[in-house]
Structure formats: structure tokens, C-alpha cells
Amino acid sequence: MGSSTFLLFSYSVVLSLATLTLSDDVYFEHSCNEIRGNYTANSNYQGNLNSIVSHFSSLTEFNYGFFNLSAGVSPDNVNVIALCRGDLDQHQCNTCLNYTATELERFCPSNKEATAWSELCLVRYANRDMYGMLENDPRTCVYNLANASNPRKFNQALSRLLNDLKSKAAAGGPLRKYAAGNATAGNLQTVYATVQCTPDLDKRNCTTCLTYAMSELQKCCYGRIGCRVLRPNCVCRFETNYRFYNQIAVPLPPSPTTSSPTSIGGNRNN
Incomplete structure (x- = not known):
């Protein structure tokens, strides 16, 4: 784009x-x-x-x-x-x-x-x-100005957490590709994170999108205590010492089906 x-x-x-x-x-x-x-x-x-x-x-x-x-x-x-x-x-x-x-x-x-x-x-x-198209732009990154007390250990723990969440989100079905969790990141710090793809992406493209997001996160937010990477098809966020998401997500039905396009009444040309 x-x-x-x-x-x-x-x-x-x-x-x-x-x-x-x-x-x-x-x-x-x-x-x-x-x-x-x-x-x-x-x-x-x-x-x-x-x-x-x-x-x-x-x-x-x-x-x-x-x-x-x-x-x-x-x-x-x-x-x-x-x-x-x-x-x-x-x-x-x-x-x-x-x-x-x-x-x-x-x-x-x-x-x-x-x-x-x-x-x-x-x-x-x-x-x-x-729908279903993996796109690279637009994208951006926003971060907390404060630094972690031990950036190397902090980012090691954060990377492990995000990789685990990426796998869980990408494995989600056609209704939701979302995962949240936390990890201890040194000096008694707890890092909380969420990752999510638009569920029109298949597993491979969701994994690709979140991999790109995590790469950008390392460049943009290394050592920061909070950050969001925002892309057209996926988002990745982490914060330190406070949980910004609800622990329990709305449960999915036993057999999720693909979301269908919905047409909204609008102007129609002759």
C-alpha cells in the first residue's frame, strides 16, 4: 500500500x-x-x-x-x-x-x-x-517511555510469552484468533500481553502477521515496559505490572463456523 x-x-x-x-x-x-x-x-x-x-x-x-x-x-x-x-x-x-x-x-x-x-x-x-487478505500497511507502534530495570531479561521473558500467545492465537478458529497471558520478567515484574488477528486470516497468515508484529516490537519497544504494535490484520500489546484485559473471554460455540459478509442497506446506483 x-x-x-x-x-x-x-x-x-x-x-x-x-x-x-x-x-x-x-x-x-x-x-x-x-x-x-x-x-x-x-x-x-x-x-x-x-x-x-x-x-x-x-x-x-x-x-x-x-x-x-x-x-x-x-x-x-x-x-x-x-x-x-x-x-x-x-x-x-x-x-x-x-x-x-x-x-x-x-x-x-x-x-x-x-x-x-x-x-x-x-x-x-x-x-x-x-476480507482474508494479509496486508503490511498501514502500521505503527506506540510505547511507554519508561524502561525495564533489566531490559535483557525482560525481553527474554516477553519473547517467550509472545511466542506462546502467537501459537495459541493462530490456532484459533474462524470466529476468533486471540490469546492473552502473563509471565514473570525479572525483578518481580509481571508482564501482561495480548495478541490477536482478524479471524478471516488462516493459521499461516495469522502467524506471519504476528511474527512481523513481534519483529517490529523488538525494534520499536526494546526495553520498554509497555508497547502496542498495530497492523491492518493483527495487533500485539504488552504492559508491565497491571493486567489490562479481562481474564475470561466470551466463550465460543462448540463448532464455530466461518463469518459471512453482511450487507448493510446503503445507496445503490442505477
Whole structure:
């Protein structure tokens, strides 16, 4: 993919999930794709995009936090991939997707293709099919400014933990590819981590995406006590001395099936 515009920052104050509200989400990141074309105000494309974004606040199907939505027909069709963190319930997921998609439209008011990551979910939209496609861009990394007391031992423990979580997430079925866990990282520090792929990826591509993410994490965040690597198809995050995720994720059905694309009512051309 071509050049993108990033909002990128490092965070030095750790906010717990219990106190963080979506209206002041310091974890929000976005990328507006400048080469995939623009839409005009009040166009069919904007109408189709708005119809999907407005749908997020009233989703009745939980679908275990993953959505593949579409509206309209070519050349004004809009496709959306949306993913909530694997430990969220439906209300938390709907709230995050509605917030993140609305903010993304605000930050990228005319771009046909854009991506946003927030504390609890990611949203992508484009005028092309993205389902099942492993993509390298856009991507970014945000980290805590504080350093671990023993970076070498800390990163050894972190690497073992992330490799274990990567295997578990990649082995997940077509509804959810998510894993969370913790490890002792020296000097009585506990590191907590989550990894997740969009479940439209197969096992091999999920493994590849998380391998890339972990490689970027080593370059961007070596020795830091907290970091997030954000990619179009997967995310990787760790924090030290506080658990930022729920211990128990919403259970999956006994025999999960592949998620099907959902068409949202939008503008249709003659």
C-alpha cells in the first residue's frame, strides 16, 4: 500500500481499563490513505459509509467481535472490516466500534480508505474487498517511555510469552484468533500481553502477521515496559505490572463456523 498519514504518539501515563473512557482514548491511532482516492460530500460513497458507521451502535449480532460489512455497489461500494479485542462483551464491542468508526470518519473526512485502532478495537474501510487478505500497511507502534530495570531479561521473558500467545492465537478458529497471558520478567515484574488477528486470516497468515508484529516490537519497544504494535490484520500489546484485559473471554460455540459478509442497506446506483 502507498503512503499514509499517521497520528503517532508515545504514552507515559498508563490508564487502566476501569478508568479509561472512549471520549478521552489516548490509545486512538489512525491512518488516512491518500492514494486510494477521495469521495465528495453527500456522495453515494459517503452515504454508504455513513450507513455502516451508524449501524455499529445498534448491532444485534455479536459475532464474537468480528464484522465484515458492505454497503452499495461499484464504484461506490464500501467494505468494512471491524474487530474488537477478544475479551469484550457485545455492549463494549458495539460502543468501541461506533466510537472508533465515527472518529475515523472525522479524522479522514474524504478518504475512501482509512484505518483506526483504539484501546479496544480496530476499524478499516475501503472501496475494495479486504476480507482474508494479509496486508503490511498501514502500521505503527506506540510505547511507554519508561524502561525495564533489566531490559535483557525482560525481553527474554516477553519473547517467550509472545511466542506462546502467537501459537495459541493462530490456532484459533474462524470466529476468533486471540490469546492473552502473563509471565514473570525479572525483578518481580509481571508482564501482561495480548495478541490477536482478524479471524478471516488462516493459521499461516495469522502467524506471519504476528511474527512481523513481534519483529517490529523488538525494534520499536526494546526495553520498554509497555508497547502496542498495530497492523491492518493483527495487533500485539504488552504492559508491565497491571493486567489490562479481562481474564475470561466470551466463550465460543462448540463448532464455530466461518463469518459471512453482511450487507448493510446503503445507496445503490442505477
